[in-house]
Structure formats: C-alpha cells, structure tokens
Amino acid sequence: MARSHKAPFWFLFAAGGTVVAFVLPVMVLVTGIAPTLGLFEGAMSFDAMSAFVGNWLVKIVLFGIITLALWHAAHRLRVVAHDFGIRADAPVAGTVYGLAALGTLLTAIALLGV
C-alpha cells in the first residue's frame, strides 16, 4: 500500500493548532501587551524571567509550545501560498518547513542558553 508522507505534517499541524488555540492569546497578553500596561512587571523582570525559564520543566513546556506552533504556522502558510495562486508547492513546502525546522533548532539553543 502506498504510504503518504502527509501524516506527520498533518499531525504537527493539528497538535500545533490546538496548542496555539489554548495558550497563544494569554501568552501574547502576558509577554506582549501587559508590559506596556505596567501589569506583571515583576514577572517580566530579568531576575524573575531568568529564574522562570531556568526551570527545566518550563524549558520543556516552552519548547513544546513553540515547536508545535512553528509547524502549525508553517503548514498554514503553505496553504496560504496556494490560496494566493502560487502553484509551486514543492519549493514553498521546502521553505516553510525548513524555516520551522530552523526555528525549532534556534528555540532549543536559546532555551539552553538561559
């Protein structure tokens, strides 16, 4: 029987979409909007953030969230390219999944450096 290589990408898309749906709005609120409003100033201070991300459990959870979200966005952007009339799917897929792989690697390096 012919095997499809679509399954792993589809799984990453679905898992990533679920993770993004549940955690992204509140994450954007805390890291992107609250600092300007002066909320959670203590949480976003260098010392508190270093201690928080320094925790191994937090590193693993953050890596999971960011990686799945990256692969979700990559798959969707591939579809968006198709929707805007770009029919060269192979190079598009190579680019978006390549960027997601690069992002996964950079996330791991960044997390290990904290």
Add this chain to the structure above:
Amino acid sequence: MSRKPYQRELPKTTWFLRHARYKKYMLHEISAFAVAVYLLILIIGLFRLGQGEEAWAGWLSFVTSPFGLILHLIIFGLSLVHTTAWFKAVPQAMRVQRGEQFVPGPTIVGAHYVVWAAVSVFVLILAGVA
C-alpha cells in the same frame, strides 16, 4: 488531440473578497502570519534573556514601544480569530461517542471554551505570582 479544459477566471489575490465566508476563511488562515511573527519575537526574547540583563531590557523596550504594542495588539486579535475558528471546527474533526449517542457539537465546543478559560487563568496566576 488537444483539449482545452474550461478554466474559470479567478483573480489570484482578491478572490476571497467576493464572499463573507471566504473572507472569514482567509482571516483565520492569515492568523498563521501573526503566529509566525509572535514566535520570532519570542525566540529573540529567549536569546536576549540568555545574553544578560541589558539585552533583555533592550528586548522589553521594543515590546513596550508604540510599534511593539500595535504589533502585539494585531497578533492578539488574530490569535483570538484562530482560537474561535479552531474550536468551531472541532466537532467536525472529532466525534465523541458516549453510549449510543454522539456528544452534541455545542457541548464539545463549550468544553473547549471552559478549558481555554482555565488555561488562561492558570497562566495569568503564574505571571502574577512569579
């Protein structure tokens, strides 16, 4: 033998503006750009955190700049579009059977909203306590 299949004229970049349903579809597909930009900012932030206090302060000053705020507000809006569209589609993707009956769609969607609220409150408490 040559054949000339009929190809409907379709504007490549504006076709979705023709119908409210297409516009909605495009809005939640476009949310992927917002997710990608946010992840980029977040990953840079993690690098800056590892580089020391000054680097972190520089990243925070970008986030709190007017441009950073507007960017994050747009990302926040599109993330809400993604969440609501995603939850709406769950009953189509996941059929939950209990006994002889299938759990009705609105119940499944409602459960997702409850979990979403719980996760959000948990993260906010985490941020408030830390």
